[in-house]
Amino acid sequence: MFIESVLLSLLCTSLFLGSMIGCVSAYCVVKKQGMLGDIMSHASLPGITFAFLFTKSSSPLLLLLGGSISALLSGIFFLFVKKIAPLPKNGALALSLSWFFNMGIIGGAIVQRLLIEGQGIVKHVFFGNFVILAAENTHWYMILSFLLSIFFIVTIKYQKVMIFDEFFARTRIPYLYYFEIIFLCLTVIAIIIGLQAVGILLMGSLIITPGTVARMITSSYEKMVFLSIIVSIFAFLIGVFGVYYFSNIPSGPIIALFPIILCIGTHIFGILYSSITGKS
Amino acid sequence: MKNNSKGIITVEDLSVTLNGITIFHPTAFSIPSGVRCAIMGPNGAGKTTLLKTMIGEIKPVSGRTLFWDMQILKCYKDIAVVHQQKDVDWNFPITAFDLVCMGVREYFNGIFVSSYVREKAREALRIVAMEEISEKQINELSGGEKQRVFIARAFAQEPKLLLLDEPFAGIDVFSERIIANYLKNFVDDGNAVVSVHHDLYTACDYFDWVIIVNKGIRYVGPLSEAVIKEYFFHVY
Numbered sequence: 001m002f003i004e005s006v007l008l009s010l011l012c013t014s015l016f017l018g019s020m021i022g023c024v025s026a027y028c029v030v031k032k033q034g035m036l037g038d039i040m041s042h043a044s045l046p047g048i049t050f051a052f053l054f055t056k057s058s059s060p061l062l063l064l065l066g067g068s069i070s071a072l073l074s075g076i077f078f079l080f081v082k083k084i085a086p087l088p089k090n091g092a093l094a095l096s097l098s099w100f101f102n103m104g105i106i107g108g109a110i111v112q113r114l115l116i117e118g119q120g121i122v123k124h125v126f127f128g129n130f131v132i133l134a135a136e137n138t139h140w141y142m143i144l145s146f147l148l149s150i151f152f153i154v155t156i157k158y159q160k161v162m163i164f165d166e167f168f169a170r171t172r173i174p175y176l177y178y179f180e181i182i183f184l185c186l187t188v189i190a191i192i193i194g195l196q197a198v199g200i201l202l203m204g205s206l207i208i209t210p211g212t213v214a215r216m217i218t219s220s221y222e223k224m225v226f227l228s229i230i231v232s233i234f235a236f237l238i239g240v241f242g243v244y245y246f247s248n249i250p251s252g253p254i255i256a257l258f259p260i261i262l263c264i265g266t267h268i269f270g271i272l273y274s275s276i277t278g279k280s
Numbered sequence: 281m282k283n284n285s286k287g288i289i290t291v292e293d294l295s296v297t298l299n300g301i302t303i304f305h306p307t308a309f310s311i312p313s314g315v316r317c318a319i320m321g322p323n324g325a326g327k328t329t330l331l332k333t334m335i336g337e338i339k340p341v342s343g344r345t346l347f348w349d350m351q352i353l354k355c356y357k358d359i360a361v362v363h364q365q366k367d368v369d370w371n372f373p374i375t376a377f378d379l380v381c382m383g384v385r386e387y388f389n390g391i392f393v394s395s396y397v398r399e400k401a402r403e404a405l406r407i408v409a410m411e412e413i414s415e416k417q418i419n420e421l422s423g424g425e426k427q428r429v430f431i432a433r434a435f436a437q438e439p440k441l442l443l444l445d446e447p448f449a450g451i452d453v454f455s456e457r458i459i460a461n462y463l464k465n466f467v468d469d470g471n472a473v474v475s476v477h478h479d480l481y482t483a484c485d486y487f488d489w490v491i492i493v494n495k496g497i498r499y500v501g502p503l504s505e506a507v508i509k510e511y512f513f514h515v516y
Binding site: 030032153154156157158160161163164165166167168170171172174215218219220221224 | 335337353356359360361363367368369372373374375378379382387388391393417433
């Protein structure tokens with residue numbers, strides 16, 4: 001009975017998390033912010049480790065709050081470097097990643113050395129643990145994921161205008177700047193929520209691959225969001241069953257593996273299709 | 281400065297500095313309604329800078345631009361802007377039809393694109409003779425077709441003033457004629473067009489008013505062969 005309720009909870013969490021990550025993935029891929037999403041997920045590490053060091057609490061809410069702050073700071077740091085330094089976009093991204101991830105590694109090393117009780121939670125943050133996520137009170141995860149997904153779906157038209165033609169968007173959406181900040185914050189929140197299931201190391205992969213698979217299949221942004229959601233949900237479901245049957249394997253790699261296989265498969269199918277039919 | 285009467289656009293004491301270089305010293309002029317106005321000048325003269333400053337994309341050091349004696353935020357729905365194509369993400373998954381839908385005022389109403397918006401978009405595409413390839417992806421269109429689609433989007437906005445940045449750059453003669461014809465009809469309906477333009481040979485055919493720019497405003501007024509000879513002799 002207990003196992004069944006945990007499994008049901010995991011399935012519901014998969015549905016909502018998958019929807020949210022799918023929306024964010026489609027948005028990040030077309031906005032060419034996949035790399036920024038990856039960096040922000042890595043950059044959450046110093047926030048998590050230092051939140052744990054200072055509070056000695058293994059409460060996921062507290063750790064993820066720390067993670068959110070440092071992820072957001074990394075995004076701001078990237079924008080700041082891009083503005084003041086004569087660096088290309090990739091250079092500014094690399095600088096942000098190396099700075100914040102190094103800080104996180106140092107924090108992680110200190111946590112390990114001090115042997116603080118409950119430090120296992122920090123390890124789970126690296127590779128993800130879906131079972132812990134579901135065993136905790138998952139209602140707020142689900143509600144937040146649901147609200148985020150709804151927001152992303154409702155604002156699809158705004159996203160299209162903003163991403164496709166920024167100058168035009170400025171003439172149509174008077175408060176465009178605030179919209180962009182909202183989307184950046186929502187991306188950070190989605191990454192941080194997904195971290196517990198997928199882990200810091202593989203969250204970037206999950207931000208990029210579902211949207212990429214969807215982009216390879218369709219040429220419509222609406223369909224792309226829908227397909228990206230489907231891919232993400234399936235990835236999480238496979239992760240759930242993977243963890244259920246192979247309890248010693250972390251959930252992150254199982255979840256991230258499915259979209260990667262699908263991405264390679266879609267690419268190969270695309271090559272074969274275009275060589276047979278002559279169409280792209 | 282031959283024309284200082286209140287018009288559809290009134291520029292008051294506008295001064296612009298970019299990267300420490302003053303592009304425009306305090307300058308004032310106005311553009312009357314019912315004209316096709318070209319902003320002309322040599323490369324790097326500040327034509328696009330002037331256009332972008334007028335619509336608030338570049339912040340001036342001093343001065344302001346009024347449209348119908350109002351700030352742009354109060355009347356932005358009546359103004360359609362067509363930027364240079366290089367500012368657009370061509371890899372974005374969107375069809376020509378979807379792009380034109382974006383221009384319709386009611387586009388943001390509701391989650392789905394309404395049949396009213398679709399009809400308006402079809403009508404706009406029909407004007408620029410693009411309805412047959414409306415379902416093509418935007419990156420599959422030629423330069424001229426892209427420009428016509430962007431003009432269609434501007435038309436779908438049902439504006440009273442159309443601001444264009446080099447609408448004839450890099451397009452074929454067929455597309456150029458369609459756009460020029462559309463602009464003429466648009467102005468004949470009582471609206472106005474302000475466009476950055478660089479071709480001296482077609483200027484008098486497509487426009488009847490001109491702002492000549494070269495490190496400052498050199499002339500604002502009606503466009504004629506005589507004006508081109510007089511001012512462009514010094515400009516080029």
